[in-house]
Amino acid sequence: MRIKGLEHVAVVVADLHKVGSILRDAFGLVPDEVENVEKDRVQVMKFSLGNTDLELVTPTDEMSAVSRFIDKKGEGLHHICLAVEDIDEAMAELKEKGVVLIDQEPRLGATGCRVAFVHPKSVGGVLVELSEKREDNGE
């Protein structure tokens, strides 16, 4: 497979605006508008770091997977997202090599990308998202 780069690093936080203010006021980072991702029951605040993005993710209700993550592990680094050229090819290759996938088929991500998650037990405890940018989403 061809990895094009690190698309983003995601951080789970309990209070989006508290941590967002620190990144803005102390680190000088400028956030995009907060995005609601209803199907995952989260809000996302994205900051560009120049070469990649940092995403703050917070649950909108206690049924969110991210809410259970905070209960279990506390706030902190959650996953990394790798941009791939061809997600179907990437998933087939990983399966062939015995890597465990959480998603068996790509699903639609927040900005029209096709995404899938790899199980952390296959990658040294790191939750890895794969993301393929679609040609027709205007990006």
Add this chain to the structure above:
Amino acid sequence: MRIKGLEHVAVVVADLHKVGSILRDAFGLVPDEVENVEKDRVQVMKFSLGNTDLELVTPTDEMSAVSRFIDKKGEGLHHICLAVEDIDEAMAELKEKGVVLIDQEPRLGATGCRVAFVHPKSVGGVLVELSEKREDNGE
């Protein structure tokens, strides 16, 4: 302060070569030579992701801080490193804004950079390293 980009994401693993093999054989990533960082009692295997680096870090003995991290939290994402233009200025600004620093002065990093760590309690549970590349280190 001016953040120039994400320098690397660091992942703590118990078995460097096991996880390294997965990244190489399944994800198609090519590692640099393994580096011994004796003062931190760790070995580091670095992979370029194109726009930034992924570092696998493993303890060389049980006195390593990274060994205690594995005992407490298990393998997984450990810290992010932000490249800054001027680390003295960055640290002064963070202190002024009430952000808690682990290192009060920059120290020498593995590749001749000047580095300092910011306490996770100030940044949504994320351990953040700041790194200033030195002009005279040939990089």
